[in-house]
Amino acid sequence: MEKKILSGNEAIARGAYEAGVNLAVGYPGTPSTEILENMSRFKDEVYCEWSPNEKVAFEVAAGASLSAARCLVTMKHVGLNVAADPLMTLAYTGVVGGFVACVADDPGMHSSQNEQDTRHFARFAKVPLLEPSDSQEAYDFMKLGIELSEKFTIPVILRSTTRISHSRGQVVLGKRQEAERPIGFEKDPPRFVPVPVWGRKMRIRLEEKLEKMRALVNRHPANRIEWRERKLGIVASGIAYQYAREVFPEASVLKLGWSFPFADDLIREFCSGVEQVLVVEELEDILEEHIRALGIDCIGKEVVPAIGELSTDVLLASRARLEGRQATEPQTSVLPEVEDLPARPPVLCAGCPHRAVFYALGRFDVVVTGDIGCYSLGTFDPLNRIDTILCMGGGVSMAHGMDRAGDPRPVVGIVGDSTFFHSGITGLLDIAYNRGGSTTIVLDNRTTAMTGHQCNPGTGTTLMGEKVQAASIEAIGKACGIENVVTLDPYKMEDCMDVLKQAIESPEAWLIVVRAACPLHARKKLGSTLRVDEGRCIACGKCLNLGCPAIEGGGGKPRVNPLLCSGCGMCRQVCPVDAFVDGEEACHD
Amino acid sequence: MTEQGVTSVVLVGVGGQGILLGSEIIAEAALLAGFEVKTNEVHGMAQRGGSVIAQIRYGREVFGPLVPVGSAQVLASLEKIEALRFHRFLAPDGVAVVSKQEIVPVTVSGGKATYPQDADQRLERVFPRLLCVDALEIAERLGSPRSANVVVLGALSGYLALDNAIWEEAMRLRVKPQFLDVNLQAFSAGQELAR
Ligand SMILES: Cc1ncc(C[n+]2csc(CCOP(=O)(O)OP(=O)(O)O)c2C)c(N)n1
Ligand code: SF4
Numbered sequence: 001m002e003k004k005i006l007s008g009n010e011a012i013a014r015g016a017y018e019a020g021v022n023l024a025v026g027y028p029g030t031p032s033t034e035i036l037e038n039m040s041r042f043k044d045e046v047y048c049e050w051s052p053n054e055k056v057a058f059e060v061a062a063g064a065s066l067s068a069a070r071c072l073v074t075m076k077h078v079g080l081n082v083a084a085d086p087l088m089t090l091a092y093t094g095v096v097g098g099f100v101a102c103v104a105d106d107p108g109m110h111s112s113q114n115e116q117d118t119r120h121f122a123r124f125a126k127v128p129l130l131e132p133s134d135s136q137e138a139y140d141f142m143k144l145g146i147e148l149s150e151k152f153t154i155p156v157i158l159r160s161t162t163r164i165s166h167s168r169g170q171v172v173l174g175k176r177q178e179a180e181r182p183i184g185f186e187k188d189p190p191r192f193v194p195v196p197v198w199g200r201k202m203r204i205r206l207e208e209k210l211e212k213m214r215a216l217v218n219r220h221p222a223n224r225i226e227w228r229e230r231k232l233g234i235v236a237s238g239i240a241y242q243y244a245r246e247v248f249p250e251a252s253v254l255k256l257g258w259s260f261p262f263a264d265d266l267i268r269e270f271c272s273g274v275e276q277v278l279v280v281e282e283l284e285d286i287l288e289e290h291i292r293a294l295g296i297d298c299i300g301k302e303v304v305p306a307i308g309e310l311s312t313d314v315l316l317a318s319r320a321r322l323e324g325r326q327a328t329e330p331q332t333s334v335l336p337e338v339e340d341l342p343a344r345p346p347v348l349c350a351g352c353p354h355r356a357v358f359y360a361l362g363r364f365d366v367v368v369t370g371d372i373g374c375y376s377l378g379t380f381d382p383l384n385r386i387d388t389i390l391c392m393g394g395g396v397s398m399a400h401g402m403d404r405a406g407d408p409r410p411v412v413g414i415v416g417d418s419t420f421f422h423s424g425i426t427g428l429l430d431i432a433y434n435r436g437g438s439t440t441i442v443l444d445n446r447t448t449a450m451t452g453h454q455c456n457p458g459t460g461t462t463l464m465g466e467k468v469q470a471a472s473i474e475a476i477g478k479a480c481g482i483e484n485v486v487t488l489d490p491y492k493m494e495d496c497m498d499v500l501k502q503a504i505e506s507p508e509a510w511l512i513v514v515r516a517a518c519p520l521h522a523r524k525k526l527g528s529t530l531r532v533d534e535g536r537c538i539a540c541g542k543c544l545n546l547g548c549p550a551i552e553g554g555g556g557k558p559r560v561n562p563l564l565c566s567g568c569g570m571c572r573q574v575c576p577v578d579a580f581v582d583g584e585e586a587c588h589d
Numbered sequence: 590m591t592e593q594g595v596t597s598v599v600l601v602g603v604g605g606q607g608i609l610l611g612s613e614i615i616a617e618a619a620l621l622a623g624f625e626v627k628t629n630e631v632h633g634m635a636q637r638g639g640s641v642i643a644q645i646r647y648g649r650e651v652f653g654p655l656v657p658v659g660s661a662q663v664l665a666s667l668e669k670i671e672a673l674r675f676h677r678f679l680a681p682d683g684v685a686v687v688s689k690q691e692i693v694p695v696t697v698s699g700g701k702a703t704y705p706q707d708a709d710q711r712l713e714r715v716f717p718r719l720l721c722v723d724a725l726e727i728a729e730r731l732g733s734p735r736s737a738n739v740v741v742l743g744a745l746s747g748y749l750a751l752d753n754a755i756w757e758e759a760m761r762l763r764v765k766p767q768f769l770d771v772n773l774q775a776f777s778a779g780q781e782l783a784r
Contacts, residue, residue: 005620005628030632110631134627134654167654168616168628239653246652312657337711338673342702344694346604346639377637382699452632544698549638553698561692563734 002173008164011135011171012072012102013038015142016046019098020178022069023047025057027422028451029076030111031165032104036074036463037454043464045176050454050463053392053422054079058086058101065095065155066192067185070146070178077105077118078391082423084121087155091125092202093192094153094209097179098146104160107282108309111162113372113389115307117283118159122260126206128156128213129260130222131238135169137257144222144258150179152209161282163239163309210261218265222257225270233274235267235287235298240310244280247315251278262290271296278303278322282310348377350550351526351566353516354443356490357414358383359546359574360497364504366410367402371395371424373416374449374518382547386414393423399438400431410504411438417473418448418456425476431509432481439503439510440482442473445518453521477511484510491516491526493573519566527567529583531560537579543571595648596624596749597656601675602667603692604636607738610763611665612643614742618751618759619647627654638695640671644678664716665745667724667738668692669708676715685716686745686783688724688737720744720783727778733768736775743779 006014012035016024024039024046026032040048051057054075061073075083080103087101103121106112122129130145132138138160145156190198217223229250236244237256244253254270256263271277271291279288279300288300303321305314320326348355358378361368362385370376370386371394379386388398399413415424420442428440448454455461460470477485484506486499496514503510519526537557544553550564551571560571562583572580596619600611612628619626624647631641644656656678664679665686666672672687679685696702705711712719724740739760746756756776764772 003620005616005626034632163629163654166630166632168613168630169626169651169654170620242652242654311655312653313655316657335676335715337715338676340702340705341670341674342694342696342704344603344638344640344671344674345696346637347695349605349637374637381701382695541700544700547695547699549695549698551698552693553700554693554704555700558698 003170004173005168006135006139006171007034007166007168008132008135008138008160009034009166010038011139012142012158012160013042014171014173015139016072016100017042018174018176019143019146020070020176021046021072021146022097022183023061023064024072024074025049025051025060026074027051027054027057027079028448028454029079029104030451031106031162032074032076032079032102032160033451033454034165035072035102039072040463048463050456052457054083055086058083061099062086062090062095065097065099068097068179068181068183070098072100072102072142074102075104076112077103077116078112078114079103080118080121082392087121087125087127089194090155091127092194092199092206094202094205095149095155096153098149099155100142100145100149100158101155102142102158102160104162104165105283106162108162113391115283117286118157119260119286120284122157122159123286126210127154128152128258130156130158131257131259132158132160132164133238133241133255133257134164135167136171138164139171141222141257152213154209159238161239214261214264217258217261217263220258223263223266224255225266226253226255227273228252230274232276232278233270234278234280235270235291236280237287238282240280240282243310243312243315246312247319256287259287264294267291267294268296271298280304280310280315345380346377347380347547347549348374349520349566350548350564351519351568353445353490353514353518354378355383355546355548356493356496356570357441357443357514358385359570360493360500361385361412362545363497364410364500366412366504367407369395369398369402369411369413371415371419372450373419373443375414375416375443376450380547382545392419393427395419396424396427396440397430399440400427400434400436403436403438404434412441412504413438414441414443416449417442417444417446417458418454420473421457421471425480428477428482428511429480436509437507439512441512441514444473444513444515445521446515447518447521449518449521453518473513474511482509482511484508486510486512488512488514489516490514491568491570493570519568525567527569529560529562529565529567530569530571530580531562531583532558533579533581536577538577540576542574542576543580546570546574595646595651597661598645598745598749599656599661599664599675599678600643600645601664601671602641602738603671604638604641606667607735608641608643608667611738611742612645613763614756614759615645616647617762618755619645621755621758622751624648625651627651629654640674642675663745663748665741667741669712670705673708673711673715679716682718684718684720684748685712686720686722686741686748687712688741689721690725690737722779722782724779728775731771731774731778733771733775736772739772739775740779743776744783746776747780747783
């Protein structure tokens with residue numbers, strides 16, 4: 001029996017491999033990204049790809065499933081919004097090869113723009129929902145997902161959360177078992193073509209499948225009652241189960257692993273066996289609302305917060321509220337030694353090419369509609385040059401909207417390369433088609449950096465490690481009908497300024513592709529380490545406007561942290577007195 | 590109300606300092622020692638130079654992966670003020686192992702805040718049991734400044750009841766072969782400091 005420490009994401013990948021998954025696809029997004037990265041280690045037996053976006057990934061998996069392949073598709077919670085269209089109807093047509101969509105939520109918004117709860121989607125689409133509470137279950141439920149999906153010919157959602165995906169724990173491993181059915185699509189239009197006449201029948205079949213699942217879900221081992229004291233009974237799913245066990249060790253627990261369709265009989269049995277029912281769920285009150293609808297009295301969001309993530313500490317406070325005690329908020333009194341600590345927010349790395357563009361944009365009176373990626377960090381001081389962020393691709397189309405609304409200032413939309421391929425292209429097409437005048441900047445750092453440097457259609461490499469033709473952003477822009485297309489080297493800051501001026505002042509649409517590899521990904525220095533020549537420095541603070549983490553200020557003359565300096569030389573270009581000199585030179589002085 | 594017999598360790602620092610590796614090695618060591626282990630690490634946004642935290646818990650039975658406030662036996666920090674920032678996790682009788690490295694946050698460079706000049710005194714006031722280590726200096730002397738994290742790991746290992754052989758095996762399992770030797774050296778240099 002092999003036992004290993006795996007993160008939830010590694011466990012899901014391993015489970016998928018053992019479940020005989022033939023195809024694993026997705027689009028990166030914290031906290032889901034490492035599932036596919038780990039999957040690609042099995043590339044000899046499993047086809048893996050990063051698709052351009054979640055909708056495409058979902059459809060690729062849907063197609064493969066109808067050809068009887070077992071499939072895994074991964075994404076973060078907001079990715080399912082993008083893939084919602086295929087999900088809603090795949091639930092109608094049903095699947096052939098096992099189909100699991102692993103969707104990772106981010107309660108607490110550690111790395112996300114919102115805190116939506118994927119469990120709503122399972123109920124919305126009427127598909128089974130599995131919620132692991134640790135790495136072992138992440139692995140087990142991935143396999144269970146494939147099994148249920150084939151048994152009921154329906155897509156299954158495996159919902160992870162940040163603390164499942166990025167926590168490690170032991171997992172007992174097994175062997176890979178492939179499907180017996182050979183790959184091959186079998187034509188059956190009434191089953192796979194949801195034109196109204198057949199779609200209406202599918203609608204009914206979906207309800208029938210749910211009915212069959214209801215019979216099983218009440219006695220399935222993924223759902224269990226743990227009887228302890230009968231005074232308090234806790235209903236919990238996912239990671240909330242772990243916190244509940246820790247904070248209420250004496251309480252009976254109904255642990256729901258297969259949490260939709262609701263296990264009504266089991267819920268009734270449990271609730272009638274305890275004096276008081278407490279529902280502990282992270283984010284929305286989905287279980288609570290349903291239990292109330294069954295006519296059962298329970299406590300939930302009165303004491304367990306609906307906003308933010310749960311933890312043992314949060315639940316300790318809930319317990320105090322439940323028992324009518326003053327919540328002894330842990331360490332409410334802040335020590336004077338820590339009260340005034342400087343915040344340490346994330347920043348663009350030293351040498352990051354994005355920095356040059358934000359610095360340049362700081363010289364213009366424009367509105368900048370930004371997007372999601374490392375470059376979101378251009379929002380903060382001292383760069384402070386992103387004005388809006390909505391969703392992936394939104395940077396391009398929102399600029400067009402402001403421009404067409406007649407905003408008095410010129411508008412610039414900014415997206416990264418991965419984001420451009422994800423959903424920026426359609427926005428650009430709109431600008432060209434409807435003759436807009438906004439400027440689109442694609443920050444092409446040759447990678448999907450924010451999520452940990454994945455390849456994308458523009459990088460010329462694939463998840464399986466193949467070399468392929470790289471898609472050209474410039475050629476796509478031209479094909480859309482954009483006439484002014486320019487490519488820039490961000491480390492030449494004056495060029496950036498000149499081209500930006502021209503584009504911003506022009507009434508026509510421009511596409512500016514700013515190209516330089518992310519130095520953190522390329523893992524090479526851009527030049528020699530610099531230092532500040534104190535004799536020359538006049539302490540004007542201009543270099544500090546770059547917001548480079550390697551330039552340490554805070555009163556007096558700045559100094560360069562040699563451990564962080566990438567040698568990009570931007571500081572050299574903004575310093576009015578040439579105070580930045582090669583570090584090597586320093587030794588000769 | 591936390592479980593009996595669970596050992597909790599919190600590792601903090603600045604994104605990019607190698608917190609993840611430290612947490613993986615501790616987890617591996619605890620597993621080798623026959624414990625149930627759960628860890629949690631920060632990925633994504635915060636790794637771009639922000640404050641980061643990794644949490645490790647092991648014992649006979651562990652439920653949540655998050656360390657409750659005031660319960661960590663050891664708090665190890667790769668940067669001075671990050672130790673202060675996350676001090677609340679440490680148990681009253683816990684040990685703080687702090688690298689003497691100072692990394693200036695952008696908020697300070699931008700003139701929005703100041704880096705406390707009295708960081709050392711603050712550390713002494715906040716942590717009754719404190720071990721400050723010259724982790725970066727030691728790692729640089731070994732020719733591998735990136736191994737400062739492992740020096741700190743070596744120092745904190747002195748406060749966890751896990752055998753040396755286990756630590757070595759855990760390092761072997763988690764460190765890339767080409768960096769193993771220097772990291773084993775960094776580890777024992779750290780261990781020396783905790784003596
Ligand atoms: C719909 C959706 N999918 C995925 C993500 C996660 N995500 C955030 S940024 C990003 C990639 C950004 O890559 P790129 O545009 O190339 O910018 P970079 O980080 O390289 O600067 C991803 C995938 C998201 N926020 N929304
Ligand atoms: S990872 Fe790359 S793209 Fe992201 S901030 Fe760092 S240098 Fe810039």
